[in-house]
Amino acid sequence: MLSAASASLSPDHWFSTDEQFNFLYPGPIRLLAAKHWTPLHITQRVVRYLTPTDNARVLDIGSGVGKFCLAAAWSMPSAFFTGVEQRKGLVSHAYTAQAILKLKNVEFIHGNFTRLDFDQYDHFYFYNSFYENLVDTEKIDDNIAYSPELYDYYNRYLYKRLDERPAGTRLVTYHSLESEIPPSYHLVEAQVNDLLKFWIKS
Numbered sequence: 001m002l003s004a005a006s007a008s009l010s011p012d013h014w015f016s017t018d019e020q021f022n023f024l025y026p027g028p029i030r031l032l033a034a035k036h037w038t039p040l041h042i043t044q045r046v047v048r049y050l051t052p053t054d055n056a057r058v059l060d061i062g063s064g065v066g067k068f069c070l071a072a073a074w075s076m077p078s079a080f081f082t083g084v085e086q087r088k089g090l091v092s093h094a095y096t097a098q099a100i101l102k103l104k105n106v107e108f109i110h111g112n113f114t115r116l117d118f119d120q121y122d123h124f125y126f127y128n129s130f131y132e133n134l135v136d137t138e139k140i141d142d143n144i145a146y147s148p149e150l151y152d153y154y155n156r157y158l159y160k161r162l163d164e165r166p167a168g169t170r171l172v173t174y175h176s177l178e179s180e181i182p183p184s185y186h187l188v189e190a191q192v193n194d195l196l197k198f199w200i201k202s
């Protein structure tokens with residue numbers, strides 16, 4: 001738990017480095033950061049692209065402890081960010097961090113992304129969330145069922161939802177194997193040794 005002194009620090013303090021930001025979370029969550037949560041400099045590269053208009057609504061598909069959404073919300077107060085996350089404990093950490101940062105333009109939903117209405121969102125961020133279903137990958141925990149079948153199911157489901165979105169829908173992928181991306185999306189730019197990709201639907 002954070003001390004009262006930590007809780008009173010300004011948001012700028014928390015966003016100064018990844019190390020500082022990760023101190024919003026307990027030790028075991030901090031240990032997962034390097035592998036599982038988007039670094040701040042990556043969010044800085046993508047947030048403007050995902051918010052081409054004021055009031056843009058952005059969904060992070062698999063939001064973990066909310067690091068991407070919180071950093072994006074802090075950088076772009078005119079947009080609104082939603083994170084959906086299947087692990088309840090991670091959502092709870094996201095809400096605790098949000099309260100400390102006093103950010104209003106962000107929310108977190110506990111549940112499977114397959115239960116969301118994609119019409120509620122304009123643009124999407126995806127950090128290879130389904131990869132944990134493949135064997136021999138580093139997993140966040142052993143509390144949920146993993147399988148290659150789930151990996152295929154989630155990829156196909158996301159592919160269909162993305163394909164239904166209107167022309168102009170923007171998508172950013174980080175570390176993606178790209179099987180979830182329909183051919184109706186074309187690549188606008190690739191950065192960070194092709195790990196970070198910017199897409200738009202035609």
Ligand SMILES: C[S@@+](CC[C@H](N)C(=O)[O-])C[C@H]1O[C@@H](n2cnc3c(N)ncnc32)[C@H](O)[C@@H]1O
Pocket residue numbers: 035036037038060061062063064065066067068069084085086087090111112113114127128129130140154
């Ligand atoms: C690599 S982490 C990324 C976290 C966050 N987007 C970030 O960048 O900081 C992927 C997250 O997706 C979640 N996830 C995986 N499959 C999911 C599903 N079907 N529905 C909701 N969340 C899911 C995992 O529990 C994990 O927390």
